[in-house]
Amino acid sequence: MILVTGATGQAGGAVVRGLLDRGLEVRAVASARSAAKVDPRAEVAVADLGDADSVQACLDGVTAAFLHSGYAGIDESQAAMRERGVQRVVLLSSSAVPSGDLTNAVGAYHIRSEQAVRDHGPSWTFLRPYSLMSNTLRWLDQLADGEIVRLPFPDVAVATLHPDDLAAVAAVCLTSDDHTGRAYPVSGPAALRPAEQVEIVAAATGRAMRFDGIPDDQARAQLGKSMPPQYVDAFYRLFVEGDADETTVVPTVRELTGAEPRTLADWATTHASAFALPS
Ligand SMILES: NC(=O)c1ccc[n+]([C@@H]2O[C@H](COP(=O)([O-])OP(=O)(O)OC[C@H]3O[C@@H](n4cnc5c(N)ncnc54)[C@H](OP(=O)(O)O)[C@@H]3O)[C@@H](O)[C@H]2O)c1
Structure with a gap:
């Protein structure tokens, strides 16, 4: 039985589906508010990830765990x-970790979690995925008002990752001893600036969307509407000041799964219905 936390989220949801599609048994850990959204093929366990007792109550029969x-x-x-005999933990970490910078709020929580797993946990693999292609769904609010997609960090190219490729890499690491003690960056196939991403999604979905870059000073103010200042600062430093490298394409997906990483056009084609204009 493989435990997966964050089972209704972008990353965790893809991992749950990927494991089930491979015929593996999954215990999907979800918050009480989201439990009904878990893939019906999985066993559901309601827990609060911030409460160690409630996480421990999910461990019966678990051999491997994918953790946030x-x-x-x-x-x-x-x-x-x-x-309790869990043999392997695969931790969902971040490209912010290699900087080792504990003053970066995003880097800090991932660095501390990696350390906790190293110090106290079972055998481990750390996955440090680049930004997921499914973040693109955040454009939908803007697209409800027109065809302009305004995005921050216009000059930063990111090799965004298909969630199914994160899931495929996770499935390999959760079911084999070959990746114990390894930390992998996980990228998609091509570094794309936001304007290029919008162009690809427009072509794949048939929406006439156009890109507009948000200048860095305005980006800070805009991000501040949806997250606390320390996270605004963290993302700014990661992407604009280069504290994280999500531009360099890495071969992890190909080397671990034997398949080429999926493209943004693949992702957008599959999700075209989400971008359809209301009739
Ligand atoms: N998205 C990316 O591009 C990306 C890239 C690299 C790394 N990461 C890392 O991956 C992690 C997850 O990101 P994501 O984009 O998949 O996030 P997400 O879509 O928001 O999913 C988070 C999941 O965790 C659940 N959750 C949150 N708090 C919980 C709690 N206290 N108890 C139980 N469940 C809880 C959420 O359930 P509810 O919806 O019910 O709260 C949701 O299912 C983050 O640590 C992020 O830094 C993300």
């Missing part, structure tokens, strides 16, 4: 996994 970073009680829950 950044939750309180991770030392205790990792020790419990080791004691």
Whole structure:
């Protein structure tokens, strides 16, 4: 039985589907508010990831776990996994980790979670995915008002990752000892600036959307509407000041899964209905 946290999220949801599609048994850990959205083929466990006791209550029969970073009680829950015979943990970490910068709020919670797993957990693999292609769904609010997509960091090219490729890499690491003690950056196939991403999604979905870049000073103010200032600062430093490298394409997907990474056009074609104009 493989435990997956964040089972209704972009990353966790893809991992749940990917494992089920491979015929594996999955216990999907979801918050009480989202449990009904879990893939019906999975066993559902309701837990609060910030409460180590409720995570530990999900461990019966678990042999491997795909875990999200950044939750309180991770030392205790990792020790419990080791004691209860969980053989492998695959931690969903971040490209912010290699900087080692604990003053970056995003980097800090991932760095501390990796350390907790190293210190207290079972055998581990760390996955440090680049930005997921499914973040593109955040454009839909803007597209409800017209065809202009205004995005921050216009000069930063990111090799965005298809969630199914993150899931494929996770499935390999959750079911094999070959990747124990390894930390992998995971990228998509091509570094694309936001304008190029909008062009690709427009072509694949048939929407006449156009890109407009948000200048960096305005981007800070806009991001501040949806996240606390320390995270605004963190993302600014990661993407604009180069504290994280999400531009360099890495071969992890090909090397671990044997398949080429999926493209943004692949993702957008599959999700074209989400971008359809209301009739
Ligand atoms: N998205 C990316 O591009 C990306 C790239 C690299 C790394 N990451 C990392 O991956 C992680 C997940 O990102 P994501 O984009 O998949 O996020 P997401 O779509 O928001 O999913 C988060 C999931 O965790 C669940 N959750 C949150 N708090 C919980 C709690 N206290 N107890 C139980 N479940 C809880 C959410 O359920 P509810 O909806 O019910 O809250 C949701 O299912 C983050 O650590 C992020 O830094 C993301």
